[in-house]
Amino acid sequence: MAKTRIKAKEKNGVVTVKTLSKHPMLSYVEAKRAKKEVNFITHFMAEANGKVVYEVSTSQFLSKDPYMKFKFTGAKKGDKVTITWVDLKGNKDVSTKKIR
Amino acid sequence: MLTRLLKASVLTSFAFFSLNATQFDAQAQKDKEELVKYFEAKFQDPYKDKNRFFLYSPEEELKDGYEKGLKHMDFGIGSYSYAKDAREQYEAIKEFPPYEDKIEDGEDLYTKEFANGNSLKTCFPDPTIGGDYPYFDTKRKEVISLTTAINECLEANNEKKWNVKKGKMATFQAFLAYSTAEAQKKMNIKIPTKEAQEAYERGKEYYYTQRGYLKLSCATCHIQGAGQRVRNEKLSPLLGQVTHFPVHRLKWGSLGTLERRMSGCIKDQGQVPPKNDSKQMHELLYFMAYMSNGMPIDGPDVRK
Amino acid sequence: MNKLLNISLVSIITIVFGACASSSSPSLSSIKDIDVEKVCSVENNGIEKVIQTAKKYNEIAKKNELEFRRLGVNNTDLIISVEEAIKTGAKEVNPKDFKGKASKTKLPIDFAAIRACKFAITALTQANEAKTSWRLAVPGDGYEY
Numbered sequence: 001m002a003k004t005r006i007k008a009k010e011k012n013g014v015v016t017v018k019t020l021s022k023h024p025m026l027s028y029v030e031a032k033r034a035k036k037e038v039n040f041i042t043h044f045m046a047e048a049n050g051k052v053v054y055e056v057s058t059s060q061f062l063s064k065d066p067y068m069k070f071k072f073t074g075a076k077k078g079d080k081v082t083i084t085w086v087d088l089k090g091n092k093d094v095s096t097k098k099i100r
Numbered sequence: 101m102l103t104r105l106l107k108a109s110v111l112t113s114f115a116f117f118s119l120n121a122t123q124f125d126a127q128a129q130k131d132k133e134e135l136v137k138y139f140e141a142k143f144q145d146p147y148k149d150k151n152r153f154f155l156y157s158p159e160e161e162l163k164d165g166y167e168k169g170l171k172h173m174d175f176g177i178g179s180y181s182y183a184k185d186a187r188e189q190y191e192a193i194k195e196f197p198p199y200e201d202k203i204e205d206g207e208d209l210y211t212k213e214f215a216n217g218n219s220l221k222t223c224f225p226d227p228t229i230g231g232d233y234p235y236f237d238t239k240r241k242e243v244i245s246l247t248t249a250i251n252e253c254l255e256a257n258n259e260k261k262w263n264v265k266k267g268k269m270a271t272f273q274a275f276l277a278y279s280t281a282e283a284q285k286k287m288n289i290k291i292p293t294k295e296a297q298e299a300y301e302r303g304k305e306y307y308y309t310q311r312g313y314l315k316l317s318c319a320t321c322h323i324q325g326a327g328q329r330v331r332n333e334k335l336s337p338l339l340g341q342v343t344h345f346p347v348h349r350l351k352w353g354s355l356g357t358l359e360r361r362m363s364g365c366i367k368d369q370g371q372v373p374p375k376n377d378s379k380q381m382h383e384l385l386y387f388m389a390y391m392s393n394g395m396p397i398d399g400p401d402v403r404k
Numbered sequence: 405m406n407k408l409l410n411i412s413l414v415s416i417i418t419i420v421f422g423a424c425a426s427s428s429s430p431s432l433s434s435i436k437d438i439d440v441e442k443v444c445s446v447e448n449n450g451i452e453k454v455i456q457t458a459k460k461y462n463e464i465a466k467k468n469e470l471e472f473r474r475l476g477v478n479n480t481d482l483i484i485s486v487e488e489a490i491k492t493g494a495k496e497v498n499p500k501d502f503k504g505k506a507s508k509t510k511l512p513i514d515f516a517a518i519r520a521c522k523f524a525i526t527a528l529t530q531a532n533e534a535k536t537s538w539r540l541a542v543p544g545d546g547y548e549y
Contacts, residue, residue, distance in 0.1 A: 005196055020196035064353065067192055101406050134544025141549070152549065308538040313472045313523055315530060319541040371527075372471045372478055372502070380469065 006097035008081045015099055017046060017054070018069045019083055027060035037089075044068065044085045048075040048099075075099060125291035128300055128390050135323075135391055136172045139339050142327065143170040143182050157328065166327070176343055176395050178336040178403065182327055186334065190402065199274055199348040199400045202355050206275025209268060214257045220272065223253035230273075230280030230397045231287045231343075234386045236296035243299050243382040246273060247359055251377070264376045265360035270346045273357055277346060277399025285397055287343055289390040303387030306380060307338075312370025333404060342389050344401035351404065358385060435461070435528045444521035446514045454517045455486050462524035470527040476501035477509050479527075482520045489513045 004021045023041055031038035040062065046054040053072035075081070082096045142153045147162040154162055167182045180187040210227060213219050221227075233246035244252075247269060251261045262269040291297050310317040318338075321330075326337035345358040352360075359381065363373035374380040446454050462479050465471045472479045477499050485499035490513070497516045501507040511519070540546035 007195060018192075018195050065198070067196065069192065105407065131542070131544060134542075138543035138547075138549065304542075305538055308541045309534040310530060310538075311470065311534075313474055313526070317534075317538070317541060323543065324541065324547075367473060370472055370474055372469070372473045374469055 003093040004083050004085070004095040006081065006083055006095055008097050008099040010075065010077050010099050013073055013076075014071050015048070015073070015075050015081070016069070016071050017081055018067070019046075020065060020067050021083075021085060021093070022065055023085075023087065025060075025062055025064045025066060039088050039091075041066065041085050041087045045083070046070070046072075047082045047084070048072065049079055053081075124294060124297040125300075125390075127297070128291055131304065132391055132393060135339060138323070139175060139326070139337055140171060144168060146182070146327065154328065161329075172339070173395060175337050175340040176398055177401075178340060178344070179327070179334045183334040186404070189404075193350075193402050197348075197402060199346075199355055199402070202271045202274045202348075202400070203278045204275075206271045206273070206278070209272045210275055214259050216257055218257050220250070220253060223249075223256075224276070227276050227279040228283040228285055230277045230399060231285045232289070234382055234389055235290065236292060236299060236386070238293050238296070241295050242379065243296075243303075243386045245359070245377070245382050245385055246276070247357060248377050248382070264357060265363075266352075266354060266356050270355040270357050270360075273346045274355060274400040277344075277397060280397040281399060287389060287392045287395050287397060289386065289393055291390070299383045300387055300390060303383035303385070306384045307387055311366070314368075314370040316369045318365070338388065338391055340392050340395050342385070343392050343395050343397050344399045344403070346400050348400060348402050349404070350402070355400065435464075435525065436532060438525060438529070440522055440525050440529070443525065444518050446517055451486075451490060451514060451517050454521050455483060455490070458486075458517065458521035458524045459483050460524075461528060462520070465524055465527040468528075468531065470531050472523040472527055473502060474523070475507070475509060476503075477507050478502045479520055479523045481507075482509075482516060482523070486513060486517050486520060489516075 003023075004019055007018045009016050021041065021044075023039075024036070025040045026034065026036055026038055027040065028038050038060075040060050041058050044054075044056050044058055044066075045052060051074065053074070054068075054070045056068075058066075077099055079099050080096050081099060082094060084092065084094045086092050142149070143166070145168045146154055146157075146166040147159065147168075150157070150159065150162055165184050167184060167187070170181055174181045177187075177190070180190045210220050210224075230246075233249065234243050236242070237244050247264045250269065250272065251264070254261055262272075291300055307318045310320070321335050322338045322341065325335045328335055342358060345361070346355050347361065348355050349361070359376040362381065362385070363376060366373035442448065443457055444454055449457075458479075462471065462483060466480065481499045481502065482497070485497040489495075489497045495513055496510055497513055498510050499507055499516075543549065
């Protein structure tokens with residue numbers, strides 16, 4: 001559960017979310033050079049109150065421990081934000097945090 | 101006759117000595133004030149002073165990319181004080197500082213018992229000492245850096261010395277730096293004797309001497325060159341340069357000590373760097389730390 | 405009368421001591437008038453002489469902690485690689501880096517010898533030059549802005 005750290009703050013109806021996901025994020029070339037298995041996050045999604053509020057298909061261009069920052073409306077303090085990501089190998093991580 | 105002369109000269113020199121006890125850092129103080137004056141002048145308005153300080157920078161970059169009106173204490177965060185886009189990235193990383201766990205690990209190392217029952221806490225009962233090193237040991241007549249002091253503590257207690265660049269040394273220093281920052285202490289280097297002043301002067305000469313096959317001095321990049329861009333990054337200034345160590349450098353992906361960065365820098369000048377616990381390195385750090393006197397300790401920190 | 409004698413005695417001793425101290429590194433200051441292009445030219449002096457010159461001055465540079473390192477290759481290792489290549493008759497050198505592994509530096513042997521020689525001598529001439537010029541970079545001292 002310590003895979004993704006989340007900070008979520010609501011101000012004037014806009015929720016700002018910052019996340020840090022622990023992941024080696026090795027591109028094909030990097031993995032070959034480091035003699036490790038290639039793996040990187042391929043899909044990153046945030047949900048609040050049953051709706052998807054942020055979604056991105058990512059590729060090998062992001063570097064280690066990717067930091068994401070995004071804003072959305074339609075949620076208030078006390079609601080939960082759920083972050084889900086999937087990587088190339090099929091690993092999945094789900095983390096939740098209350099909006100402050 | 102000779103003995104009388106000798107006695108007289110000894111007495112007068114003693115009186116002279118004690119009167120001037122506080123003046124051994126007079127030159128160093130002046131150097132520091134001049135340095136502050138220079139940096140405040142340089143970053144007052146980079147766009148306006150283009151012809152004075154930034155001859156080779158494109159005008160657009162000077163207008164949009166640089167912060168202005170910077171004062172002495174602003175330079176604590178290095179080049180992120182004036183480089184606007186780098187500053188944004190820096191603040192983003194500080195949301196989730198990569199060194200947070202290391203501070204706790206450092207605290208564990210602080211209290212961990214050696215085989216003989218002592219611990220690092222025995223050698224350093226007060227952990228808020230980040231701003232006091234390097235210091236001039238008047239008995240041994242040499243400059244001692246924090247790294248050397250820690251290793252001497254380990255040796256004295258029959259423990260193995262640590263690598264001075266990374267690993268446990270960096271982790272422990274992270275705890276010391278954090279404790280010092282929490283106590284809101286500042287860099288406080290002293291020059292108590294003539295020998296100390298000479299060590300300072302040697303460190304100062306080393307800093308300003310051109311070296312290596314690239315014929316660069318430290319000043320070329322971090323005084324005359326501070327704020328100018330090398331490839332994609334703007335060079336950092338000497339002012340506030342050593343207050344934020346140990347540093348998690350994104351290029352390393354890990355925490356490193358001041359010595360780790362310094363030998364890397366000297367290597368970049370094209371010369372074989374001096375050993376990390378050598379007299380040259382110690383005196384260089386002594387000079388550099390004095391130049392940041394009065395600035396708050398803000399280690400550990402993140403840099404690119 | 406006695407005082408004058410004592411003072412002159414003391415000053416003579418300090419001068420002698422000063423001379424002794426500076427002569428502990430005689431070659432560093434004696435290198436002032438060397439013509440690098442002439443001395444390091446393989447065409448004029450032959451590769452063996454050039455590499456010997458390089459070796460001699462590099463030793464002094466090392467003693468004074470001024471040895472050059474370029475892209476991980478210490479000048480000492482460059483000199484060693486040239487000496488080996490002379491022995492084996494190779495046309496190219498590939499010196500080891502400072503960690504002992506093979507470096508990416510590959511040079512024709514003549515150029516390598518010239519570089520080793522220039523690096524060794526320049527380290528010393530540069531250090532001498534810097535002794536009088538370093539204050540020009542100090543704000544508040546020689547640096548005007």
